[in-house]
Amino acid sequence: MRVLGVDPGLTRCGIGVVDGTAGRRLAMVGVGVVRTPADAPVGERLVLVEQGIEAWLDEHRPDAVAVERVFSQHNVRTVMGTAQASAVAILCAARRGLPVHLHTPSEVKAAVTGSGRADKAQVGAMVTRLLRLDAPPKPADxxxxxxxxxxxxxxxxxxxxLRQAAARQNGTAAAPSASAASSSSSAVAARPAADRPAARDTAVRTRESAT
Structure with missing residues (x-):
């Protein structure tokens, strides 16, 4: 599997491509940063981010795209730019029919270092070790x-x-209910008329009238 990871940002958007499968050795295919000038209009900066991501997609042809899930931060202006860059990355992948997956920072840290509270230095060190690099990639993005x-x-x-199993379970859980309801209705319909409550009452009243 080849995955293109995107650490979204309006000034610096980190891009990394890795080949591998779970339980086997990983290999870095490429790493870099898409940069935009801070004094440019937001629209132009987003176009530059889009062009940069598209170039990476064209060159490396990933099987999937992983994007960091954006969380609210104290600096609203920063989180807005991050969210905008994230949306551009998702759009670029979706336009090509590539599956897009969002991972929280704590999920990424826990997967790579074993701790969801690891700092950037620890993440960089583990990435260097796992991919057998000579030095941690710079910048941190x-x-x-x-x-x-x-x-x-x-x-x-x-x-x-897990999602597929849950979907199958939900689908099969609903089926017995509908089937049971159908079977119950069929059983009632199949009863002889004299065995139904209304039919018995009518029979009693008819006998009383005849008497």
Missing amino acids: AADALALAICHIWRGPATDR
Whole structure:
């Protein structure tokens, strides 16, 4: 599986591509950052982010895209830019029919380091070790993008299987109810008329009238 990880940001959007499967060795395919000038209009910056992501998609042809799920932060202006860049990444992937998966920062940290509270230095160190790199990718946005890709390779298939199992369970759980209702209705309809409550009452009244 080849996964393109996106650490969304309006000034720096981290991109990382990793090949691998769960339980096997991973290999970095590419890593980088899409940058936009801080003094440019937001629309132009989003176009640059889109163009950058599209170029990575064209070059590396991933099987899936993993994007960091955006959470509210104290700096509203920063989180708005992050959310906008995240939306662009999701759009680029969806336009190509690629599956898009969102992972929270704590999920990524836990998958890569074993702790959901790991700092950026720890994440960078583990990414370097797992991908057998000479040094941690710089800036941190690039390392985070690789961590996202690794997280999805390891956790994505299991998460998909759980969702599919839950969907199947919900689908089969509803079926017996409908079937039971149908069987109950059929059983009532199949009873002889004299065995039904209304039929017995009518028979009693008829005998009393005749008497």
